[in-house]
Amino acid sequence: xxxxxxxxxxxxxxxxxxxxxxxxxxxxxxxxxxxxxxxxxxxxxxxxxxxxxxxxxxxxxxxxxxxxxxxxxxxxxxxxxxxxxxxxxxxxxxxxxxxxxxxxxxxxxxxxxxxxxxxxxxxxxxxxxxxxxxxxxxxxxxxxxxxxxxxxxxxxxxxxxxxxxxxxxxxxxxxxxxxxxxxxxxxxxxxxxxxxxxxxxxxxxxxxxxxxxxxxxxxxxxxxxxxxxxxxxxxxxxxxxxxxxxxxxxxxxxxxxxxxxxxxxxxxxxxxxxxxxxxxxxxxxxxxxxxxxxxxxxxxxxxxxxxxxxxxxxxxxxxxxxxxxxxxxxxxxxxxxxxxxxxxxxxxxxxxxxxxxxxxxxxxxxxxxxxxxxxxxxxxxxxxxxxxxxxxxxxxxxxxxxxxxxxxxxxxxxxxxxxxxxxxxxxxxxxxxx
Numbered sequence: 459x460x461x462x463x464x465x466x467x468x469x470x471x472x473x474x475x476x477x478x479x480x481x482x483x484x485x486x487x488x489x490x491x492x493x494x495x496x497x498x499x500x501x502x503x504x505x506x507x508x509x510x511x512x513x514x515x516x517x518x519x520x521x522x523x524x525x526x527x528x529x530x531x532x533x534x535x536x537x538x539x540x541x542x543x544x545x546x547x548x549x550x551x552x553x554x555x556x557x558x559x560x561x562x563x564x565x566x567x568x569x570x571x572x573x574x575x576x577x578x579x580x581x582x583x584x585x586x587x588x589x590x591x592x593x594x595x596x597x598x599x600x601x602x603x604x605x606x607x608x609x610x611x612x613x614x615x616x617x618x619x620x621x622x623x624x625x626x627x628x629x630x631x632x633x634x635x636x637x638x639x640x641x642x643x644x645x646x647x648x649x650x651x652x653x654x655x656x657x658x659x660x661x662x663x664x665x666x667x668x669x670x671x672x673x674x675x676x677x678x679x680x681x682x683x684x685x686x687x688x689x690x691x692x693x694x695x696x697x698x699x700x701x702x703x704x705x706x707x708x709x710x711x712x713x714x715x716x717x718x719x720x721x722x723x724x725x726x727x728x729x730x731x732x733x734x735x736x737x738x739x740x741x742x743x744x745x746x747x748x749x750x751x752x753x754x755x756x757x758x759x760x761x762x763x764x765x766x767x768x769x770x771x772x773x774x775x776x777x778x779x780x781x782x783x784x785x786x787x788x789x790x791x792x793x794x795x796x797x798x799x800x801x802x803x804x805x806x807x808x809x810x811x812x813x814x815x816x817x818x819x820x821x822x823x824x825x826x827x828x829x830x831x832x833x834x835x836x837x838x839x840x841x842x843x844x845x846x847x848x849x850x851x852x853x854x855x856x857x858x859x860x861x862x863x864x865x866x867x868x869x870x871x872x873x874x875x876x877x878x879x880x881x882x883x884x885x886x887x888x889x890x891x892x
Contacts, residue, residue, distance in 0.1 A: 459749050460763040461742065465770045466780075478727070478765055479784055481695045481833045486675075493650045493679045500654035505661045511651040517625045518646065523662040528633060528644040536633035544631055551823035552603050552638045558825030559611045562844040568853055573863040576855035583613035584847050586664060588656035588688075589641075590671035591632060593622035593648060599635035600821060604828050604842065605671045606639035612847035617641050618656060618666055622648025649673075653680035657688045670829070670842060691842055695833035696725035696765075699817055700786035700806075702777050702799075705734035707792045707813055713744035715790060718818050720761035721754040727765040729784070731777045738768045778802040785834040788817045805836045861887040 464474055499507040505523045512526065513519045520526050537545060568578025589605040592598050602619065609617050619636055623646035636644050645663060647655060653673075659665030668689035669681060681690045699719035703712055716728040732738055745762070749755055771777045778799065781789060785805035793799055796811040803809060807830030808820055821828045829842035856864060865888025872880035 459746050459759055461745065462763075462767040463738075463742075463770075464767055466772060466776060467770075475767075475769075475780075475784075478729075478767055479834070481725075481727075486679075489675065489679055490683075493676060493683060496650040497654045497657075497680060497683055500651055500660065501658040505663075508647065508651055508655055508660060508663070511649070512647065515649055515651070516622055518623060523645070523660065526646045527662070528628070528636075528646060530637075533633045533637035533641070533644065536628075536630040537637040540630050540634050545634065547823070548599060548603070548631070548635055548638055551600070552607060552635075554823055554825040555603055555607045555827075556611060559608045559827070559844050562608075563611070564845065564848060564850075571860075573860040574857045575860040575864065576853065578853035580851040580853055582849055582851065583615070584609075584667040584849065585614070586616045586618060586666045587614045587847055588618045588620065588666035588669045590652060590656075590669060590673050590677060591619060591621040592671075592673055592677075593624070593629065593632070597629035597632050599629075599631040600828065601671060602632060602635035602641070603639055606636070606641050608827065608842060608844045609670075609847045610640050612844040614847050616643070616664070618664060619644045620647045620652040620656065622646070622652070624648075648677075650676045650680035653677060653684060657684035668847070670846065672829070691829060691846055692831060692835070692839060694829075694831075696727060697722040698727045698787040698832055699729070699790065700781065700784055700788070701730045701790040701792060702774070702781065703730060703732050703737065703790075703792040704774075704794065705732070705737035706794070707737070709737065709740040709744040710748065711813075711816070712741050712792065713748050715792075715816050715818075716741075716745070716762070716766065717749070717752060717758050718816065718821075719788065720758045720766060721752065722757075722761075724757055724760040724764065726761045728762060729767045729769060729786075731769045731771055731780055733771050733773050733777065735770050738770055742768060774799065781806065785836040787830045787832045787836065788820065790815070790817055805834075807831045807836045807839075807841055856887070862889055864888075 462478060464471055508523050509520055564581045566580045568576060570576050587609045591601050606617050619641045621632060653669060655663040656666045656669050666688060670691035672694050678693050682693055697719045701712055701715055712730060716730060719726050720728045730741060749758055752758055782804050787807040789806040790810040791799050792813050800809050800811060808826060810817055820826060827841045827843055831839035865884045868884035869881045
């Protein structure tokens with residue numbers, strides 16, 4: 459199968475790597491305008507606009523938006539209806555995800571400084587969060603768990619979920635996952651219109667404080683446009699995996715790890731870095747043989763040809779430098795002493811340590827969140843977590859004595875900025891200007 463081969467010793471290596479790793483969300487003027495039209499229609503016409511778009515875009519006619527809501531009883535019925543092994547797997551994954559995110563809880567704190575001023579930080583959860591779960595071409599119960607459970611652990615009062623159901627087809631595993639995660643309300647809505655409903659609210663769908671979860675380019679553009687009215691988690695690009703491996707790995711394992719991300723879509727990026735050229739050859743041979751066994755063979759072939767790469771480096775030190783340059787969403791360190799090598803990594807969404815830790819574990823059941831920064835945004839972004847559903851409020855409380863101490867400093871700084879009212883407000887508390 460076709461896959462790019464690179465070597466850091468090549469004169470044009472930097473140029474070729476940049477071409478493979480670059481991902482530009484080209485601003486599509488037509489898409490932007492179409493999404494804006496949908497957002498405004500839902501904002502001003504509410505349920506009526508939602509019903510029109512659901513019938514036209516999702517082939518889902520309904521007399522009211524209430525008909526598009528899935529009751530708690532229906533979610534519970536789906537949980538009881540799915541095969542026992544699916545229920546067991548969902549519940550096991552949920553328990554691990556809930557336990558991991560429980561350790562992210564932040565506590566409020568306060569103290570008094572030397573002047574007697576009370577200072578602190580108060581932690582509070584969002585009142586209402588919206589989660590978008592992709593649907594249509596595939597079902598993603600894992601996304602339900604990864605988005606809803608951190609919100610619930612954070613203490614969000616109400617989690618509102620939207621998921622497309624083209625033609626009215628509802629996926630039982632998705633509904634079952636919603637029941638397990640404690641989703642409060644669920645609507646079979648998708649696309650930009652679902653984002654609009656969550657952002658602005660309608661007669662039936664409540665407005666939320668933050669929208670999280672992945673979607674297609676319509677959803678991504680809608681999230682971009684409603685940001686500011688509501689919070690969002692991120693605007694995600696295509697899925698990515700970067701594997702750093704030595705020659706002591708099973709090439710079939712590494713080939714399938716690369717495929718695990720390449721099968722998402724044709725824009726996915728899967729790369730392997732190794733100082734062992736012979737191992738790269740063996741992985742390439744495994745890829746040629748194993749790709750024919752995949753249900754999504756065409757997608758994998760397209761992704762590997764466009765953005766896949768087998769990269770030879772001089773040594774593992776150079777490999778670590780490349781890792782930080784690429785800042786991957788998923789990073790596998792299939793190496794001896796992986797924990798020590800991980801300390802050299804500054805930029806990655808999630809790191810999978812050792813030969814027995816495939817990225818797929820993180821997608822489903824390891825515990826950490828699978829909503830991760832893509833497109834090199836791991837340089838400044840973090841995985842979705844409890845902290846995304848909590849706010850931090852500063853606390854400041856002065857006694858008469860501490861107010862006098864702060865007033866002198868505040869007055870000088872305010873007058874230096876030409877803000878006299880600020881200065882006088884401070885001076886009143888400090889006993890001056892009365």
